[in-house]
Amino acid sequence: MSATTIPVTAETAGPRNLAFWGGAIGIGVALVVILRLIGNDYGYFAGYFVLQYVVLASAWNILGGYAGYVNFGAAGFMAAGAYTAVALRKATGLDLIPGIVAAAFVSGLLGLGTGYLTLRLRGVFFSIATLCLAVVLQTLIVNWDYVGGSRGAYIVNPLEIPPFASWGEYMFIVMLVLAILTVGIARAVEHSRIGRGLQAIRDNERAAEAVGVPTLRLKLIATTLCGALMGVAGAPLPYYSGYLNPDAAFSLSYAVNAIAMPLIGGAGTWAGPVIGAVLLGTLQQAATVTISSALNLWIVGWMLVIFVALAPRGIMGWFRKRR
């Protein structure tokens, strides 16, 4: 699956970057305006739901898509971020924005630690370790009374938060900014030396090592970044729902979506996870309203299996072939 990206030359990189950021900010502003015109709080919550998956899927893609290392612990990293925000608020009273920064730090460290212990081995050991990480973090949280244990923790949100129209809009805009930044970071990584090094690791790690790519260091950078961004995706979660318990924070749907979305959209490209997240996220949001949530997760599982079998390069792969 060596979907090599065309290297961006110095002359075109500037305008391209400008186009990306201009486009992203334009879409962001348009979304805010449209949702404000609709004026329904549900719109903000649905938007938030999709955008958190944009962050999660892009974060997964940095390690999984570029380097080919599968992280099954998205729910664990995300919950670590969410509970960091809860603990920080309880300990110091600092709210959302400092919570996001702290969550990035804690989850990033968690990623670095897991990576440091397992990334010297074959990739599958890292995957297994991340799979178990979620289970163990859940055990720790359930036993940790300070953040509510298995009963969960409440966060009381203010009703109004000027200059925003409502709390829902504020949450939506925060997540929107995070999503744009994450996609921007993922895109910058893709076009940088780090990204090319990671792609070399994915295609042939031994060959990459032999020609002098610092494989372990690059993998650790990617794991840390991936963990930190997943934590960022989770940090606003307690503020979004007003209540957080281990079952919700460690929900399987995060783990499966974090993998399904990039793979269905097209792993290894910055746009793939965005397409996957918007598509699957919207579908699930619509399906949760109309059919049962278990059934709609089941459908995601089937889509994942069918896509990896029949379209290993995801939706982005279709466009590539047509060109």
Next chain:
Amino acid sequence: MDPQLSLLLNGIVSGLLLGGLYAAAAAGLAIAFGMLDIVNIAHPALMVAGAFLVVVIGTTLGLDPLLVSLLIAPLFYLVGVGIYTFYHHFFERRGEEALQGLAFFFGVMFIVEVGLVMAFGPEQRFLDPDYAFITWRLGEIDLPLRMLVPAVLAMAVVGLLILWLRRSFTGLAIAAVAQDAEALRLMAVDPVKIKRLAFGISVALAAMAGGALVVVQPVEPSSGQIFIGRVFAICIMGGMASLPGMVTAALLFGVVENVTATFYGPSWSPAVAFGWLLLVLAFRPQGLFGKAA
């Protein structure tokens, strides 16, 4: 006897019995992951699916869970053959087992688990055979049959498996496919056929483990999650391709986990699984008994 000592002794003995269950759960994975190099993370989910089938059939027909699990093993063998055929066709053949293959098994795990939730609801299911309420006593030590019978069955099955792998031609071929598939081809044995057979057996073992699980504890659709860490830790600790190593690791694991649960409370025992796995991966990736590569 000193109550503390008696507690420790009982903790060790029931840990060994628990280890028997873990050996049953890890046996199939030792074949799939250890010998065939197929990272079947859906194995615990398939075990739980087997457990649910055992509960349904056992309750309807009034049969013993362990007997039912042996009866449904051929069915699971076929399921395993089907999964391997699909996996081989789409991933192994293309050399894409690393990323896509892992994602595939993750998808299978997810489909099985959510499918169980949809079919049976999230509640616990149980099927207690009569002997589950009998406890033999050897002095200070309790031997609950609920734990002993599945452990003995698991040991018997794993013992037979070890014999078969060592004595029969097919068994030797399975061990060989892990080391050099090309050499096997030169001996006029189709490695794909051997792998298909072995993977079928591995999934059939998951059904057997499911029966053992039903006897030991009530099952729910998410029961498999906690087993992922355990079974992989056991396989890696046991040195991947070695079944005797796997059994030793399983017994050790059961003891450590059970003693932790006895002295610090059962809610901490999952952390033991992961802690062990991480330590083993970090310091002895070749397993407790393996030689450095």
